[in-house]
Amino acid sequence: MAIHFASDEFAERQRKTLGSMAARGLDALLIFKQESMYWLTGYDTFGYCFFQCLVLRADGDLVLLTRSADLRQAQHTSTVREIRIWVDREGSDPAMDLRALLAEKGLSGKRLGVESETHGLTAANGRRLDAALDGFASVVDASDLISRLRLVKSKAELAYVRRAAELADAALDAALGTTRAGADEGAILAAMHGAIFEGGGDYPGNPFIIGSSADALLCRYKSGRRKLDARDQLTLEFAGVYRQYHACLMRTLLVGEASPRQRAMHAACKDALAAAEEHLVPGTTMGEVFDAQAGMLDRHGMRAHRLNACGYSLGAVYAPSWMDWPMFYAGNPVELAPGMVFFLHMILMDSEAGLAMTLARTSLITEGGAEAVSNAPLDLIVR
16 A cells, blocks of 8 residues: 555544534535645545545545546555546536535535635636536535645654655755756756655656756746856756655756856845744744845845745645645735744846846744754855
């Protein structure tokens, strides 16, 4: 069985979920987020690109509705014992199959919570779901119910986070070993992925960001490779991944030499990261963390070059993004607590000068503050 947590861990997660459901007066929760399914049962698949739903009733009854291709996946990777299959055929409507299942489970006329804010429920399938449940039951959005529970990691989860961080450090070492004038970005990327896979890691929730020269100013992956010039800049944002748990790093490496402007940008990022991490203490809001780094960057004269967010939660997540809820931005009221894991990224993109500088790492919130899970130094890197 490819299940990565003990049965009592899953039992505790289900107990917390049922408690949150009771507090919201829910008779059942319709789970569409793959992250929620994995956290609650271990179910591990990319089959969420199709319609599937895990139904948790208030009495703990659990049933998965999915396609035939994921039957054995669920049997092999999860604690789910009751699995129903909707059949692929012309004109099939799995939302109506779900309605029939809910009726069988005595949920007609009941109060149902739905995870709608997820890539596991497309707009088209959401419309089918709305139509199927119209007049059948009272439906409320419960997209944040399990997400809030997932924020605080257990000891078992943190062990996977720490291993993911070790793999991220290994990926950075691999990048440093291959970054030089004339190096091909493809070779650098291959070395980074190889270090993670050789260490027993997984695919990341989204592609690694890699870009040099003008592409170093991009915050997303794009197709196309180039070779590094004798004097160049290379931005890398990547994640070590273990048992689907992510630990991220971000660096802008310089090739040849660093200009005074680039050194000033790095100093600003380093001071801003320190200011943000000083605020990673229980009881602080995520908005206050954002304000700390933004204020520091502004004092360095970098207001025009910073972003409107500076990081987010990390955990066991699935494509298309490793960004988990919630995010650091102005005014975010979510309070930090021990056991939360966050990626803080200081990103400066000076489009007029054509210069990039980034500095980022993953930290765990403890009773005493932030604990960086990566051992990678924060010094400016020049190859």
